[in-house]
Amino acid sequence: MQDQSEQPSRGRSRAVQLDSFGGPEVLTVRQVPVPQAGPKQVRVRVTAAGLNPMDWIMTADADTAARFGLGLPAGFGTDYAGVVDQAGDGVTGFAPGDRVFGGALSRAVADFVVVDLDAVAANEVHHTPDGVDDRTAATLTIAGRTASAALAEVALGPDDTVLIGGAGGGVGVFAVQLALIAGARVIGTGSAASAGFLRELGADPVTYGDGLADRVRALAPGGVTAALDLHGTETLHAARELGVPDNRICTIATKVDGVPAANGANAAPGALEEIARLVAAGRLRVPVAATFPVEQIRQAAGLQAGRHVRGKVVIDL
Known part of the structure; x- marks a missing residue:
């Protein structure tokens, strides 16, 4: 995890982006403006992002990306965990300092994500239960x-x-x-x-x-x-x-x-929260096969795309 002394500046932050569709070789860590939470949105300071096959499948070619509503430049990754650090007008149930996890479709490997509270699958935010660390929470959604x-x-x-x-x-x-x-x-x-x-x-x-x-x-x-x-x-x-x-x-x-x-x-309502509760209770464990700093996103994505990983691959931010 990133030390507080290494946190991004107020105006700029890191995000993994791609300017052309393809494999891990197109992924680049960029400095981007820090996003701001609007009405009924929260901004999450991401501490960990979990990788999934759908991340590279979605961004492998233009036709597949279009089916997911993605265009260029695109972000990368969907599963995240972190801490709410900004809440927009009309937000209830979440406040700065809350530990959270969820999905931010093809934009999770970044220092910050902004998520609507009108949640839909792969674009959502949930409270992280006590007893679930951020790396584990970042593997749960997809x-x-x-x-x-x-x-x-x-x-x-x-x-x-x-x-x-x-x-x-x-x-x-x-x-x-x-x-x-x-x-x-x-x-x-x-x-x-x-x-x-x-x-x-x-x-x-x-x-x-x-x-x-x-x-x-x-x-x-x-x-x-x-x-x-x-x-x-x-x-x-x-x-x-x-x-x-x-x-x-x-x-x-x-x-x-x-x-x-x-x-x-199409998972049943509450399914993800139940999985998080099972993890917190010690009844379900998530093997994390490897962790990488965000600067090694190409190596991490290459390992995950090989489809021979036992468990999950996580990016630390």
């Missing part, structure tokens, strides 16, 4: 919402055995633990090297790749009743081969006819 929405689609219970593809990734670590809290048995796909990590989360590990359905069948001779594919379609096809009906399979990274697809924006 991945937590997405995992919650995916699990709601398959409605897990104590009688379920669920196959989760991509179980060690940013969304996977939430999905595995939330499924266990629901009482289900979890089988999680990953590389052979990730087996110990998945066991620590509480999942029974299985390696992805050819023959996945046979390996799952050996682990669960009584059958699999639900599946989440958090990466592509391999887990979906294995689940179908294992006899899981389409209405109990959910994807997040692709769409397949007849199979529900989850989006974090």
Whole structure:
């Protein structure tokens, strides 16, 4: 975290921006004017920003960016945590000094973000519970919402055995633990090297790749009743081969006819606050794989974009 002596000046602050769409190489740390909170807005002094696959997917090309309402120059990152340092007219429920977390779509990796109190998913602010540090809080919004929405689609219970593809990734670590809290048995796909990590989360590990359905069948001779594919379609096809009906399979990274697809924006009201409470209570943990200072944003984004990170990548500001 940044020392008080290194705080930005009153008039200028740092923000990661890009002038052309592409990969991590287009990301630049710039000095920008400090934004001001307007009516029913709060300004947050960001201390940590969590990275997600959607951050680089949204800014990889112009067509995808346009679908999210983004143009150039664009910011980067959505998940943030920090402290309210300015409240506009008409703000209730938040005051300077409050610890908060939430989403600021494609602008979170910055010293300051301004957020409307008329919250919508990925542009929102919530109180950070005591017992949740800022780095952890900065990982919750996108991945937590997405995992919650995916699990709601398959409605897990104590009688379920669920196959989760991509179980060690940013969304996977939430999905595995939330499924266990629901009482289900979890089988999680990953590389052979990730087996110990998945066991620590509480999942029974299985390696992805050819023959996945046979390996799952050996682990669960009584059958699999639900599946989440958090990466592509391999887990979906294995689940179908294992006899899981389409209405109990959910994807997040692709769409397949007849199979529900989850989006974090569709998470149930209060889902994110409940996840934060579970973290505060010690019932859900978020593995942080790596932290970087904002000056190393290209290295951080490159690591995250490689899709082999076990847990989350966080930027310190």
